Amino acid sequence: MTRILLKNKLDDCIVTWRNAGYSVLAPVKRNEMGSFSEVQKASDMSLDLILPERTIKDRFFPQTEPMIRYKISKQQIDTETMTPPDTKSVCFGVRPCDAAGLEIDDPLFGWDYKDQYWFKRRNNSVIVTITCTASDDFCMCTSVKLSPESTKGSDVMLRPLSNGNGWQVETITERGKALFDSVSVHLSDEKAETAALAQVPVRFNVEQVMEWLANPTSFESQFWKDIALRCIGCGSCTFLCPTCHCFDIQDEGDTYNGIRRKNWDSCSFANFTMHTSGHNPRNTQSTRWRQRIMHKFNYYRGKFGVNSCSGCGRCTRQCPVDMGITETLQAISNLPR
Amino acid sequence: MGIQEQYRSEAASLLSSGEVKLVIGFGAGSTADRRRPLFARTGEEANRFVLDASCIANLSTYLLTEGLLSDGKKVGIFLKPDGIRSINILIAEAQLKPDQVVILGYAIENGQLTALEGRSVADFNGVNEKIRSLALPPAVQQDIERLEAMSPVERFQFWQDQFSKCIKCYACRQACPMCYCRRCIVDVNQPQWVNTSSHTLGNFEWNIVRAFHLAGRCAACGACDRACPVNIPLRLINARMGREVREAFDYFAGESTDQKPVLASFSKDDPETFIL
Ligand code: SF4
Ligand code: SF4
Ligand code: SF4
Ligand code: SF4
Numbered sequence: 001m002t003r004i005l006l007k008n009k010l011d012d013c014i015v016t017w018r019n020a021g022y023s024v025l026a027p028v029k030r031n032e033m034g035s036f037s038e039v040q041k042a043s044d045m046s047l048d049l050i051l052p053e054r055t056i057k058d059r060f061f062p063q064t065e066p067m068i069r070y071k072i073s074k075q076q077i078d079t080e081t082m083t084p085p086d087t088k089s090v091c092f093g094v095r096p097c098d099a100a101g102l103e104i105d106d107p108l109f110g111w112d113y114k115d116q117y118w119f120k121r122r123n124n125s126v127i128v129t130i131t132c133t134a135s136d137d138f139c140m141c142t143s144v145k146l147s148p149e150s151t152k153g154s155d156v157m158l159r160p161l162s163n164g165n166g167w168q169v170e171t172i173t174e175r176g177k178a179l180f181d182s183v184s185v186h187l188s189d190e191k192a193e194t195a196a197l198a199q200v201p202v203r204f205n206v207e208q209v210m211e212w213l214a215n216p217t218s219f220e221s222q223f224w225k226d227i228a229l230r231c232i233g234c235g236s237c238t239f240l241c242p243t244c245h246c247f248d249i250q251d252e253g254d255t256y257n258g259i260r261r262k263n264w265d266s267c268s269f270a271n272f273t274m275h276t277s278g279h280n281p282r283n284t285q286s287t288r289w290r291q292r293i294m295h296k297f298n299y300y301r302g303k304f305g306v307n308s309c310s311g312c313g314r315c316t317r318q319c320p321v322d323m324g325i326t327e328t329l330q331a332i333s334n335l336p337r
Numbered sequence: 338m339g340i341q342e343q344y345r346s347e348a349a350s351l352l353s354s355g356e357v358k359l360v361i362g363f364g365a366g367s368t369a370d371r372r373r374p375l376f377a378r379t380g381e382e383a384n385r386f387v388l389d390a391s392c393i394a395n396l397s398t399y400l401l402t403e404g405l406l407s408d409g410k411k412v413g414i415f416l417k418p419d420g421i422r423s424i425n426i427l428i429a430e431a432q433l434k435p436d437q438v439v440i441l442g443y444a445i446e447n448g449q450l451t452a453l454e455g456r457s458v459a460d461f462n463g464v465n466e467k468i469r470s471l472a473l474p475p476a477v478q479q480d481i482e483r484l485e486a487m488s489p490v491e492r493f494q495f496w497q498d499q500f501s502k503c504i505k506c507y508a509c510r511q512a513c514p515m516c517y518c519r520r521c522i523v524d525v526n527q528p529q530w531v532n533t534s535s536h537t538l539g540n541f542e543w544n545i546v547r548a549f550h551l552a553g554r555c556a557a558c559g560a561c562d563r564a565c566p567v568n569i570p571l572r573l574i575n576a577r578m579g580r581e582v583r584e585a586f587d588y589f590a591g592e593s594t595d596q597k598p599v600l601a602s603f604s605k606d607d608p609e610t611f612i613l
Contacts, residue, residue, distance in 0.1 A: 031498045032568040064534040137368045230374040235506035236566045252532045263533050271524050320512050320564035322366045322373035
């Protein structure tokens, strides 16, 4: 039996979840920017966005995160470990690519050391994804073998009804099932058709890309110099990416008092690989762009068995000079071979 | 012959005659309404240039790419009046030699393109005379007025809401032709002068640093504003800083190539209102 969540029952669900101690996060467009923010009611949500500018990743791996408070005096050194609060959250209205991004990053944050900041939030949250019935020129989930209805990283999948009144509920995990069991009285059992999924064309052949990248001669190819000419080396594509995860650790304060923080960092920046000596092994933008592509479609897969891209297209959508993963991978799959 | 065809063939002949080693212009982008920077080294590549009303980016930021001009050779570049203005500022600040730039100038008015006469920097005095009267786009002008009408508390709240969105991606800086420091102050990390944290306070620090560094230097091209991936209306800050400088020193950045940079020069007539 498929169950239906009607839009006019969403407020009741939000109340139930909030009363059970969940904070409810959803895409919200505020001050000309879409991001996952806490909502009190359904009308706070902007569920018609194809994708908010900011990803759900931000709620698990924020741009700046306090880790340790330190105090140094003549007598002693005091440190206090700062961990995120124990709040449970429902992430509502996530898109399949953003949800997949979380699962793609799990092995990275849990590889040799379990990152307590990431996993505490991961374990405390339920991802409620809505399948896509619309896409834009930049969406490319199907090119990386995902789709507007892939369930990777999701606890619940909602499928919009064709009459626009609500969603068909499909629970994927135990956690998702428990969340929707708790609002069972607000769900209905009507028979309703689901809307057609977005048609996202396959924009490149990822197998060919992976094969070319894995070829040792590709590393020094002139290709990188040509394609990266116009890249201005900002952090847009990495910071808005649901799978980019690099960070830097910085002490903020002075020698005696301060906070050690985990701050986003980006392989697009010259400082990223700058040695203390002043030597920089990636001293041109093309070597940095090559790193981004290689990391996503070669090294990451080598280590964790998946590509570090979920196809959201933000890197192209938001790039100030219209670069992005799509163009580069298209160019690679079109290289003469 | 339309302006696009005219400039394609001019770019091609500049390249094939060896007068320039590179022409920086626009090519087709990933969607019908996007244009992307295109770098042509051969006449054939110059045939891919696109020039239409969507070519609004200021390409002059590429001229200061490390190593590009160090061989003394010339580079051709497609520029609108705001781009020419930014080149004037760069020349006045001794970052660019005028004889290394060949300008393919164009203006966009009401969606119509016109070619600007001239090729060398010195040919554009007519444009320079008009720079002071170039109006900001009406939408920007409206936003400026809306901000000016606010109380200081409201205005502070406005910027707090905006800056809290910042992620310190530095796209604004990278897109800006005036942000040419080889090592921006926020990247000076031995020791770290400015905290890297992107919390609201840190974002204020960054955006105020940039606003001060651009006072009397901004060409009002809007590159930072368009580059910002979280839609912070950055040009409003620089417009206000430009107004302060104009009112205090009657100085308008980029009117000529031999201006003395306002904050790096001194005149005994400078107002000293801030000295107690
Ligand atoms: S590809 Fe675009 S968004 Fe990414 S670093 Fe280069 S200019 Fe910035
Ligand atoms: S190396 Fe670059 S591409 Fe890879 S995760 Fe880090 S920032 Fe992202
Ligand atoms: S690389 Fe680009 S398309 Fe892939 S997940 Fe990141 S931002 Fe999205
Ligand atoms: S482009 Fe926008 S988000 Fe990026 S650093 Fe500048 S103001 Fe911040």
